[in-house]
Amino acid sequence: MIITCLKEVKTREGRVAIIPANVKELTAAGHQVLIQKDAGIYSAFENEDYIQAGAEIVESTKECIERSDLVIKVKEPTIEEVKMMHEGQIFFGYLHLAAIPETLQAIVDQKIHALGFETVELEDRSLPLLAPMSEIAGKLATQNGAHFLRFDQGGRGVLMGGTKTVAPARVLVLGGGVVGKNAADIAIGMGADTTILDISKERLDQLKTKYGRKCHVMLSTKETIERLACESDLVVGAILIVGEKATKLVSEETVKTMKKGSVIVDVSVDQGGCVETSQVTTHEHPIVVKHDVLHYGVANMPGSVPVTGTLALNNESFPYIKLLADLGLDAVCKQYPEMQKSINCSLGEIVHPGIKNIL
Numbered sequence: 001m002i003i004t005c006l007k008e009v010k011t012r013e014g015r016v017a018i019i020p021a022n023v024k025e026l027t028a029a030g031h032q033v034l035i036q037k038d039a040g041i042y043s044a045f046e047n048e049d050y051i052q053a054g055a056e057i058v059e060s061t062k063e064c065i066e067r068s069d070l071v072i073k074v075k076e077p078t079i080e081e082v083k084m085m086h087e088g089q090i091f092f093g094y095l096h097l098a099a100i101p102e103t104l105q106a107i108v109d110q111k112i113h114a115l116g117f118e119t120v121e122l123e124d125r126s127l128p129l130l131a132p133m134s135e136i137a138g139k140l141a142t143q144n145g146a147h148f149l150r151f152d153q154g155g156r157g158v159l160m161g162g163t164k165t166v167a168p169a170r171v172l173v174l175g176g177g178v179v180g181k182n183a184a185d186i187a188i189g190m191g192a193d194t195t196i197l198d199i200s201k202e203r204l205d206q207l208k209t210k211y212g213r214k215c216h217v218m219l220s221t222k223e224t225i226e227r228l229a230c231e232s233d234l235v236v237g238a239i240l241i242v243g244e245k246a247t248k249l250v251s252e253e254t255v256k257t258m259k260k261g262s263v264i265v266d267v268s269v270d271q272g273g274c275v276e277t278s279q280v281t282t283h284e285h286p287i288v289v290k291h292d293v294l295h296y297g298v299a300n301m302p303g304s305v306p307v308t309g310t311l312a313l314n315n316e317s318f319p320y321i322k323l324l325a326d327l328g329l330d331a332v333c334k335q336y337p338e339m340q341k342s343i344n345c346s347l348g349e350i351v352h353p354g355i356k357n358i359l
Helices: 020-028 047-052 061-066 079-084 101-110 131-148 178-189 201-211 222-229 252-256 267-271 306-327 329-335
Strands: 002-005 032-036 056-058 070-072 090-093 113-116 170-174 193-198 216-219 234-237 263-266 287-290 293-296 343-346
Touching (some): 020 306, 032 047, 131 267, 131 293, 131 306, 170 178, 178 234, 193 201, 201 216, 222 252, 263 267
Parallel strands (some): 002 032, 002 070, 032 056, 090 113, 234 263
Antiparallel strands (some): 113 343
């Protein structure tokens, strides 16, 4: 099989979908690997590293795509990239199509197989390819929230851990999954007064066992969110419904009640956001201010730590990339049911239930 790794084009996105060591494994198995020029430089991999691993460096996006059977990328393809693809070609990367209907339509029109890293789902409902990025995003959510709470960054001027005589910042985490737990871990580690809300009673029991008295764990309700959001200095949105748009948990009216200079970090923004006033921002311009509240809505947060992000992603994604190359899509889906769930679109048909009603 001919596998192409495209260079990322999102603003300050430094990750790369494959590392040289994994290229070497593919080429040793008889596959051909094309790497778009400079795809790995922000993850500390030079073009020469890929050449030594057996890859061919190709400058043109069009040539990369046209020559390949399988296109891999970290973030979703652009519409221009999709239009270069041919019927029956496989794309494998993070898609989050529920939030980008225009890209979904282009994928349907081109009749490609679009596989999402984020919808590979094991029998226990865990998401092995999303989990490492969720871990990073959760940790960054609190780090970035703490940064923008500083007065010189436009925030309230609150220190996360407070002092011996001054109360710490109050942090509200919406959702106790991978993102939420990692956001809470960092907030607790920084000394903040931390609360996690979730709707699953089973998960709440797990969180209470994990944290004990280190943080408050509560059932998420409309009233609880409204009451705690206005008391909080930092709100982290960490909601995920696999393949679907995030539920709007924080209304604009609730945002209006929040403290001037408080911060919202909506990690769910790549699935539409769980805060009504959230919007997608970039690493270059990460903040928008609405109702005197700072909103951080960068949709590719792990891209800011590309060395860590690339290695963490490759540890989980490469085995599936290798299986696709070795066996082909049909055989992989038969042998590995989680890969069947990765298929968002196939040959002009929308397959994943989470995006059935988007168009």
